[in-house]
Structure formats: C-alpha cells, structure tokens
Amino acid sequence: MEELIKKIKSSIQLSSEAEQYLQSISLEKTFSKGSILIREGQNVNNIYFVTDGCLRSYCTDKKGKEHTLLFGIKNWWISDYIAIHNNESATLTVECLKESNVIQFNAKKLNGILELFPEYEPFQRNLLERHVVSLQKRILNQLQLTASERYDLFLEQYPDIEQYTRNYHIASYLGITQESLSRIRVEKVK
C-alpha cells in the first residue's frame, strides 16, 4: 500500500486525510494461483491494484472459448469495468495466474473519494485517459497487424509475462488459437 501511496503522491498532492481515506477503504490481500477474484454472473464490488504477481480478465463465449481482455501485472488495476460502470453483474472473470499481492478497493467508495477529496481527481483522470489510449491502440493494432506482429508487440509490452502465463492465455489475448501461436513461435526461432 505504501508503494501505491507513493505512486499517487508522485503525480498529485495528497492530503493526509485523503491518504487516511484510501487506507480505510482498502485491504491488502494475497491470492494463490488459480484463485478467482471476480466470477462471471456475480456482483462486482471491488477493483484491484496489483502490487505483485499476474492476473487476467477474460470473457467466455457461447462455445466456451475464453478471450482475454487484460493482463494485470505490477502497478496495474484490474476488475470488470463494464459491470461496474453499467451497474450490472460481471460478464468477465478475473483470475490469478500466479500467487499475487493486490490491494482491494471497494469500487463505489473509491469513486467516493472524488467528492470528499477533489485533489485526487487528476490522478483518477490520468488513469482513465491512459486506459483509453491503450485500448484505442490495441484496437488499431488488431486492425492492421498480423498475428505474428501482434505477438512481437505483446512481448515488448509484457516482457516477463511468459513465465506466468499459459500459451493459450496469450493466444486468447491476441485473438488466435494456441496452435497458431505455437506455429508463430516456431517461425520466430528460425
């Protein structure tokens, strides 16, 4: 939690009252590999800040195939944003890929900080804006790059992630099958 506070303070002025409030609505937790933090169909109350480890959020289609929306690694936030914003039950599952430390925040209370401590707003906004930018870039990449190029880019963006993920986690993020990813890997080695 200290690290997160430090991170926040490096971009905005945070009063000790606001810091206090953040402490009061958060909870440090450790999840073991395979734990499900958010389950499809259930209510979503929390959002998680990853201090260590690796998680992913994914949806499951009618055929049971999984599609990864996001990998949550150190210093990322992860939750089912769609559910929270629309006040619906989860359409995503958030799963722990290796033992991870997270800070759990009640999503509503975290939003509440903006009324209580408006000073926090620029931090929150910057986070959202960065998220928009990364999603837009991902869409553009999906539109213009081949599977192999998207894989290269993925490795740049998540250099150390392969040790925590299964092949099919990455494939389902790139929008290809694990078999295709396996073939792409073979090609790279040559």
Added chain:
Amino acid sequence: MEELIKKIKSSIQLSSEAEQYLQSISLEKTFSKGSILIREGQNVNNIYFVTDGCLRSYCTDKKGKEHTLLFGIKNWWISDYIAIHNNESATLTVECLKESNVIQFNAKKLNGILELFPEYEPFQRNLLERHVVSLQKRILNQLQLTASERYDLFLEQYPDIEQYTRNYHIASYLGITQESLSRIRVEKVK
C-alpha cells in the same frame, strides 16, 4: 450549443459561470463533406462535439491502408485522443463524411474547466468511463465474433450510418476488406 448544454445539465448541476466558460472556449462550425478536421502529423488542439452529420477518425498503415477507429455521429465526441493525451502530433486523421455541424473545443481549455468548475467533473468522468466500456466491448467483439457477426452488431449500433459512409469505411472499422464486406452483404440478402 444549447443542446449540448442541455445534455450536460441533464446529468449534472452546471452553474451559469461554468456555462459561460464553456461558451467562451467553444466555436460552432460546419464542415463540408471531405473536410479534414485533424491531419496526421499535425498538432491537435481541438476536440469536437458532433451536433449533426458524420465524421470518422482513422489511421493509415505503411501500406497506405486505412483503419477506422471511430465514427462520430450526433452527440459523440471525436478527436485524436492518443495525440492529446500523450502530447504528441496526430497519428490519426479526422475526416468529415457528410456535411456536419460540430462544436469545436480547445482541448486544454476544456480540461481546464475541471479546476475552475469542479462541478463539471462527474460529466467528464462519465464520458470517459463510457468510452472505456465501449472500447473494451469492441475488443471483446473483435476477439470472439466473425466478420459477419461484427457487421450485424455494427448495424445495430449505427443503424443509419450506411447512408453517409462508403463501403470501405465500414470494412476498415470491422477489420476486413471492402470485398469481404460486399460478400457478407450478399449472404445476408439470401
């Protein structure tokens, strides 16, 4: 502009001073079909609220192929968000597909409203959050749906857009060629 103000007031309390400020940083404009509002490589200072018409933002890859990021129709905002957030020059082009009325805002000054009139913040945040949700959904759709299914969904989301767009605009949004879209259309008729 009145319509936009009304829209804002329907979701938040807006003081007349804040309203005044919005007026002062905005400019109603009409663009004719084919106009370029933002050009790749140039500085991006403005963001546009569409009151009528149809625009699109797209990028161009090394082969000269265009990829549509967004269609801007009535009540949407359009700009090169990536450039604004990263303070870079435009990687996108924003083009007018039919004669359109927009309200042009200076992007920096529009952000400035948050410090001057914090009451505006929930409106801004809601906009950003909705944007995140729609981008996330688009990514998930791209991962799990066929081109034909994506086209169906597109028609649901933009029911009247086909009268303003060229076939290849839509194809480049869906991530397929115009020839493929043409074939998909033929299949639908059957």
Added chain:
DNA sequence: CTAACTTCTTACCATAGGTCAATTTTTATC
C-alpha cells in the same frame, strides 16, 4: 520417483477472408 494430468507441438486438412483484375453501378461534375 512415478503416475496422472495438463499443456504444447506437429501434421493434416478446412475455411474465412485477402488479393487482383475485370465489370457494373453509383456518384459527382460540368
């Protein structure tokens, strides 16, 4: 260490969608 299970690789064939080029249709211009 071994057995059981999971994941990865490989070979084969199938298919969605891409490419190119010719033709038709639509749209814009004078």
Added chain:
DNA sequence: GATAAAAATTGACCTATGGTAAGAAGTTAG
C-alpha cells in the same frame, strides 16, 4: 443529362489462420 470519376461487385485464385487429433513434453501430487 452526358460524361468522367469513384465505388461496389464479382470471379478466380491465394494465404493466414482454424480445427482436429495424436503424440511429446511439462507440471503436479502423492
């Protein structure tokens, strides 16, 4: 309204990626 220009369609062929299945390699639990 005639002409030119742009866009859409179509057909033949091609390519990237998918599906299936079997075996190899890793991983996990006793």
